[in-house]
Amino acid sequence: MEKVLTRNIGLDQKPTNLQAYEASGGYQGLRKALAELSPKDCQDIVSDSNLRGRGGAGFPTGMKWSFVPADEQCTPGHKYLVCNADEMEPGTFKDRLLMECDPHQLIEGMILAAYTIGADISYIFIRGEYIVATQRLRDALQECYAAGLLGNNILGSSFSLDMYVHPSAGRYICGEETALINALEGKRANPRAKPPFPQVSGLWGRPTIVNNVETLCNIPHIIDRGADWYKTLGIGEDAGTKLFGVSGKVNNPGCWELPMGTPIREIIEEHAGGMQEGYQLKGFLPGGGSTDFLTSDHLDLAMDYNVIGAAGSRMGTGTMIILDDRTCPVAMVLNLIRFFAHESCGFCTPCRDGLPWSRQVLQDIEEGRGQPEDLETLAYQVSYIGAIGNTHCALAPGAMEPLQSALKYFYDDFKQHISNGRCPYH
Amino acid sequence: MSKKQIIQSDMSSLLSAEEIAEIDAELAHVPYKSGAAIDALKIVQAKRGWVSDECLRGIARHLEMSDEELEGVATFYNLIYRRPVGEKVILFCDSVSCWISGCDDIKTAISQRLGIDYGETTSDNSYTLLPVPCLGACDRAPVMMIGDELVTHIDDEKVTALFGKAIRRAEE
Amino acid sequence: MPTIFIDGQELEVNEGENVLEACLNAGLDLPYFCWHPAMGSIGSCRQCALVQYQNEEDSRGRIIMGCMTPVTEGARFSLNAQNATQFREAVVESLMLNHPHDCPVCAEGGECHLQDMTVMVGHRDRRYTGKKNTYRNQYLGPLIHHEMNRCITCYRCERYYKDYAGGKDLGAQASHDHLYFGRHEEGLLESEFSGNLVEVCPTGVFTDKPFLKQYSRKWDLQSAPSICTGCAVGCNIAPGERYGKLKRVHNRYNHEVNGYFLCDRGRFGSGYVNSDSRLDYAGIKAADGSFMAVPQQQALDTVADWIKGKNVAAIGSPRASVEANYLLRELVGDKQFNAGFSDSEAQLMAAIRQILKTTKALNPSIKHIESADAILILGEDVTNTAPRVALALRQAIRNKSYQLAEQMGLPKWQDAAVRNLAQDQRSPMIIVSAMDTRLDDVASHCLSMAPDKIAEFGVAIVEAMAGESTSNKQAIKVAEILQSAKNPLIVSGASMQHWDIVNCAVAIAESLCSKKTSAMLSLCVNEANSIGSALLMPEEGPSLAQLIDNSPEVLLVMENDLERRLTKQQMQQLMADGTQVISMDILENATLGASDLVLPVASYAESQGTLVNMEGRAQRHFPVFEPSAERLSSWQWLLKIGAAIGHKKISKLQDFDQVVAACAKSHADFAELTKAAPDNSFRDRGLKIPRQTHRYSGRTAMNAGVNVHEPQQPHDNESPLAYSMEGLNRDQPASLTPYVWSPGWNSNQSLQKFQAEVDGPLKGGTAGQRLIASTGKGATKKATLAAVEMRAKHWQLVPMHRVHGSDELSVHTDEIAQLAGIGFVALGVAVAEKLGVTEGDGVVVATADTEVRLEVCILSRVAKNCIGYSAGYKETLALEAGSLATLSVAENWQRRQPQMIATDKVATSPVIGEGDSAHV
């Protein structure tokens, strides 16, 4: 299979500089766009490519961009492009790789995206803990400014763009795009009510597009080589390639670029090298900590948005976390809920107070104090906290996904905890 | 106008010229001064390890924000420290993949060696231990950051290699 | 009007409103917390959940938040579907995770929105097994008590304090379930509107601190509809009494005046009613200068004896009711009556009276002020002179953001979204003043000029608007801004005691009117009934100076401390002249002390009367409780005096309603006075309106400590209200609503049950009657500007009013006195530096007539050659606005121990609950 996003990423994971990036065909897409394509053309190509957002929700990128009002439809002023590099979804480690090893690919994608939507200022909102990636991006930006790839009149065209790296002060909720915008504005990162969507009123009240790192990394290739080529990359119903990862008790945890639609079994058994000696697969979260558990029954499913959706989970970030037979599912869910409860911004009630309540019930069960009615309480909480729309943003519903599916697949484990008065895994 | 303002106008002198220069550089690309609040907090923290009340007020003055507004921002984020920390902050990942890989035991080991729990600083002020959400290095779990360094595949050996000294120093 | 369906019921709803509003308007009980009718929606509490269905076939639907969902034609919702009720119960159960079970000792108990909602959703049993989070409370000054453990994180306090009232020093801190609402560190809340937190908070986090010291439950308070006497805005209030003490003041909704909010002077400044310096009995001065208490009848006989057949003059009061002033004028006749303003103020008030009666501009209500899209303020520090107007101005500047929102199809109630969209874009507000004002922070332009220069500037604006050439660029700019607005508003007033400024405000407003019909002109005046007094000021009456020169044999002074109106010399002359002074007032003061006979007067809370506010609205206050001892309302004293001397007109009047009718008949300006409120004959379904709640407890035992016999309930023979629990408190005329309560709604949120629609007028209309209809002929006078001649090393004195300190009565409340501090002189930084003084030092201010030692306060902007002084403080009574003064450092000045200033207190920053380990 052709490597697209990771073609410059070797085993040593050394970063590419501008020269190396250009040598491998980098900034071709940008040169082509500025020379031959109007923003509208770029918009059409990206829409045609069927690229879907890699930040977790899988929203079609071209469609998202099309909601940005044209200049004549809005009051004069800036438009913004923001790269969401706040990777903090438990079990997710793909954007780090792209930024540390091939920063120019992201930058080129951002310039193209900004060109398409008419943005003149762009930010990379990156996790504060990503020290290396931040430095490499900053170095790469300097190279770009020096080479006329950023700043005024990029490559002699009439298009100008500034780009800044903004390291976050740390909160998972900053990954939620409207919370991210508040954080960029120097405020508390509470998510905003939608509508209005950021595409119309985002950063500083202006039209803003927020895209994931990986999403943006796809753009140069799509522009350079076209939508049709891009669509052929996927082997299932979705287009392109994707970074898939596996962590947990497998032989070879890691992250690989594979075609969309690669079967889960292939990812876990071939690329991740299967389960470690003495461990069996009990279940897995297919795309990070806020997706529903799937089990060995689902191993033959293709990693496509709709396929995973139909199986009752989500593609999420495409990085899987394996639950093995020697790890307690109740404790694993407790770990996740503890994370989500702590990372709740505290704005809305079900999340702020509901998650600590779930955490308490899970902790009681895990520590042997569980009561039979606790299982009803958990189910009650799932329906209370877990539905999109019940809360102000998607954090809390995401938090409920592992709990809800654990109750479905590992109900006996919960029951055993309660009837034994202790955790059977200890 | 009020006494409060007078007192506070002296506050910005609590920031160093260097800090002010760096903050001003950030101001260049935000439309409102308060837009640089987080950058300013990070700049000051990078120099001093944490953000004291005085520094917070100094920044607030400089950015024409109220102390309350900036306090609200500062206390929202995990990586802004409003209490003193040791020379190095250990950000210990306790999220799901690291947990599956046995981070609880490693945390216990580190705690024992350094004599501190989460939120505490060693008596010799060299380390502060804090939990951190998933560090995005799950394929190399368990992981932590010591200062700016990412430490992967932590095991007992690594813990001993890293902190063997720390506890002795603390005991001296 | 769209139609929506709620549980199958078809409802016609207002275009553009949200589903929560629609439900409340339909009388449906949908619980909520974070939404507030004046502050809109943010969708944080998730309490107002309903189920929305796609269509008729959809039987599952999905949960939506009523407050965040606009009504749309044909939309289908359910309030009662099980998933909705279960969700709402779960929300309360979550809120109760950390809420302490301290209702029995919580000041909010019995009027707690959280209690109401908890009962409404049916939550009872706690399932949570964890510990509750606990917090440290902060000291927030003498007015507000803080109890963070009770917080349910609805964000209302922050949104009210910061977003609505423009306060800076209270906000949300920390996050997840450790959110904390407080200050950066302990200390006085700086906003003049902090008291509304008490009513905005749906539980007991922010409570009324003075009330806590003498606490009673809401249901045990006896209330009556009343009007704040703190300033001329005339906010409607609901004071509560028990055991003969005025316990607290709550807001009383008036759609066109104060809406939901009061200022802190209004809420907390009534403590003087319970003061030890209240007069209880009439007194006659003995030879040794002390007063001998005498019974009421003896006092009346003496008064009658003294005044019968004598040359009697009288001084009325702009803080006393229309009725009292009317009777006083009748008693002595026009030629002997002075309305009680100082002579300079009287001239200004005569001018303002004329302006209100003839101006082409619109005299706006407070509500109306909120619609202004460009504002020019000339010479007023509105926050300190008409606080509630300033709060309205803070809303008006948001009109720009509403315009932007409208362009995007975003409803106004989407509060956070509208703020994010507009960021700091505001409607223009230009402040032209001599020095700092408390609206500077949101003004688009602040110009500092000496008072006479302000007037000149005003003239330049008029010229610029008329297209005459002027070299004043700023004036041209201001003219442009005002002329391009749809609803421009000019605000000025009496606080600078400067006729030229007021006159040019009129000129600007009226020249705007020639192009736009809707220019507004709002003039702030000083006291609760200043306009009423101005209307009663006889054309040919004597000035105070004339009156003193005339040396009347007897002088009747009513509710007026002449020390505040006269110079020292005048005061001395008056007292030395052998004039017998009869004075009636509420509290001891210099005038009473110098009088020969004093009569104790009931305060506003113990009496009935009408006050005319700055917009000319006559509003009635009713006694909350019977005056104790031998106090009477001024009008009652005057009726008795009239009867005792057989006064032709007054002796025919028997009761309050007759006084009102007589006044209405005698003065064309008061023709509609009878409409201010229903008269004594009003009955609601056969009954009077009860002042006591249906749960009023212990009535028979309340005074058992004094007398075991159950006392008779007092009878109110003068008003449609009764000292009783019996009767209905529902949908009565707005001016007769003593308190709000509705089944299931014990908190002040029950107000929506009294409103015709959410945030709209009350079902019983809008309280009060506007008296003045302008002829519209125009009031602009040709200005001949009087410039102040400056002298070297002299500064011009500019009065600075203070919410806490400048008002005569409220400052007799302990907490207000504490906040007021001592008299000050306000200097620019340069002047202070030159003198070598800093904030808190002492300076001697010397004018031609007097010398006073004052505390230094430093200004951030100040006009050339000007210094400010605290108006209305006893230390500065001798200073005259506009006069010239020299400055020198005060010898042996003792700096005050600063107690109240936030930054002086060493305090720990708020501690967030247990185990928040990621926040070091």
Ligand SMILES: Cc1cc2nc3c(=O)[nH]c(=O)nc-3n(C[C@H](O)[C@H](O)[C@H](O)COP(=O)(O)O)c2cc1C
């Ligand atoms: C709680 C929460 C956390 C999120 N964190 C991230 C994140 O770290 N990185 C990311 O790209 N998207 C994250 N998202 C998704 C973003 O809100 C947004 O959908 C995404 O950045 C859009 O990019 P895409 O269209 O390119 O996928 C998060 C969403 C939620 C609700």
Ligand code: SF4
């Ligand atoms: S669900 Fe609510 S509390 Fe949770 S993170 Fe989103 S907005 Fe904040």
Ligand code: FES
């Ligand atoms: S009132 Fe609707 S969410 Fe709070």
